[in-house]
Structures are given as C-alpha cells and as structure tokens.
Amino acid sequence: NAGVTQTPKFQVLKTGQSMTLQCAQDMNHNSMYWYRQDPGMGLRLIYYSASEGTTDKGEVPNGYNVSRLNKREFSLRLESAAPSQTSVYFCASSRGFGNTIYFGEGSWLTVV
Amino acid sequence: TQLLEQSPQFLSIQEGENLTVYCNSSSVFSSLQWYRQEPGEGPVLLVTVVTGGEVKKLKRLTFQFGDARKDSSLHITAAQPGDTGLYLCAGSNTGKLIFGQGTTLQVKP
DSSP: OOOEEEEOSEEEEOTTOOEEEEEEESSOOSEEEEEEEOTTSOEEEEEEESSTTOOEEOSOOTTEEEEEOSSSBEEEEESSOOGGGOEEEEEEEESSTTSOEEEOOOEEEEEO | OOOOEEEOSEEEEETTOOEEEEEEOSSOOSEEEEEEEOTTSOOEEEEEEOSTTOEEEETTEEEEEOTTSSEEEEEESSOOGGGOEEEEEEEESSSOEEEOOOEEEEEEO
C-alpha cells in the first residue's frame, strides 16, 4: 500500500549542483503536485500537473523544473541549487485537480 | 494573492484541556481542508468542509467552516498526547490548495 513514494529521503547538495527528486504514485491519480515546506510558512506549491501531459507553475516555481514522465511519475529538478532551496519537499497526488490530495513522506534537502 | 492566517502558531497545553485553532482569510474558498502532520511524515487529511456554516465532528475534534467561507476553526476537546502534531488548514478555490502556516500543538501528559 505505497501511495505516493518519493526519493531520495535525504540529500545534501553543494551550491550550484543539480539534482532530481523522483515521485511516483500507485493510486491511478490524474493530478500530481510538488510542494516545499519551510518553518513558519506552511506548504507552498512549486509546480503541479493537473493531468498527464500538462504542467503549470505554482506559487514558487523559480529555480525548479518539472517533468510529468507518465501518469505515475512526476519529477522535480533543481538545475543549480541555492541555499534558499534548503527545504523539505513533498510530492502529492489527487484523483482529479481539486480533489483530496495525498502526500508522500517528504524529501529533506540541504544546500550548503 | 490568497492568504490563510492560522493562529496561534504554537500551543502547549496539558492533557485534558480544550483548545481552538483558527484559520482566517480575506478570500472566499470553495472548500477548506484540515491536515495533521507528524514529524518526518507528510500531511494527512482530517476533514474537508465545503458549505458555509458547516460543522463536522471527528471524535474529539470539531471543525467549523465560517458562514462566509472565509474562515474555519478546529476545536479539540480533552486533548491527549496523541494529538500532538502540526495542524494545517488549506483553502481551495481554483483547484489549487493554499496552505496556512500551521499550528504546532504539544499536549503534555
């Protein structure tokens, strides 16, 4: 009963390095999301994919790119990591856009 | 920009006490959700309210959606240590969820 699976769980990057966070869901959901969570700021939407083949910017898209690889998978890429991108990243999915969202367990990223 | 303000941000109480967490906005939402998050995990949905004035109960938790659908509250009766966690409200209008900054609740035995 996996739900939403994110990898890696923890990562330390140097400023300027690139990396990709992977996310997969096994609930046959149409919509997928990437959020970041910072202390005192709740969760902020980075990018979302309302359906397979589409991606859109959220509140804080700068410095990130996404790929909806197929219905199951939605990856988040940091091309040139910055210390301001140190955060906890959550992938999530929903049956349809605006339906109940189910979150993964999070990926802790530190940029030094 | 739609904003959701939660208060208080931190709450530390003794087991058995009652508490209320508030979630306020100047914007109208078509629905409002409450999540609970434990350390090291993602948020888990507790309830969704969609009708102005709606009240939903989940055991000792009571959720209310304001008449104008701009605010919501979460009331916990006789809090227990197992209620400890981060409580997040989130409003939906265009399909995207806007989250409040969260309320960290600590219930001491």
